[in-house]
Amino acid sequence: MAPVRIAPSILSADFTRLADAIGTVSSAADLLHVDVMDGRFVPNITLGPLIVEAVRRTTDLPIDVHMMIVEPDRYVADFRKAGADMISVHVEACPHLQRTIEQIRETGALAGVAINPATPVEMLIDILPDVDYVLVMSVNPGFGGQTFWPRAVDKIRRLAALRGERERPLIEVDGGINQATAASVIEAGADILVAGSFVFGAENPSAQIEILRQAVAPL
Ligand SMILES: O=C(CO)[C@H](O)[C@H](O)COP(=O)(O)O
Ligand SMILES: [Fe+2]
Secondary structure, eight states: OOOOEEBBBBGGGGGGHHHHHHHHHTOOOSSSSEEBBSSSSOOOOOHHHHHHHHHTTOOOOEEEEEEESGGGGHHHHHHHTTTTEEEEEEEOOTTTTHHHHHHHHHSEEEEEEEEOOOGGGGGGGGGGOOOOOOOESSSOOTTOOOOTTHHHHHHHHHHHEEETTTOOOEEEEEESHHHHHHHHHHTOOOEEESHHHHHTTTOOOOHHHHHHHHTTTTT
């Protein structure tokens, strides 16, 4: 089994010292998760390609951009140009999802589809062969620091069953991840853990990543 990948979310970092915050996780993390929100798809506004470009200059970690915006097609090329290595769009925001996924792939980035808690994984059945990863939301998107939604575990299990013996799509889980919830989602079949407040809300972010690794190590 491939090792679990850990993606700290900078949403919970101190933006007055963003480069320092990223520096604290650079050697412990596998990816850096960046949450893009537009105040329309979700009730919060965060950041755009300008910040991704600045993040790109602070780290060699792969940058995983989670787009929580309407009409993401309009900005895929900009985020790729800014330095994104992975780009996910929400199925709920994409009436022509296959075309949007194709557009991401054409930029050279890995293409992901994200799903809200209320959206069944079975809705993705026809797009699964086209995506590199599925981002399963274990909170309703919009804010860091929310409580994990336990039924996400069953969704991950069902998604892993749909994937079957294939290596792709990878399964990424986002929202409310800590050492307890990490173990349950990895046991269900997840490959990538996003963690924001658990990592950056603590004194020592890299030690928090180590705690997550230990929590899933025997699984
Ligand atoms: O996409 C997100 C919110 O919409 C964030 O990635 C997620 O919430 C991470 O924060 P935390 O680990 O604190 O829940
Ligand atoms: Fe996210």
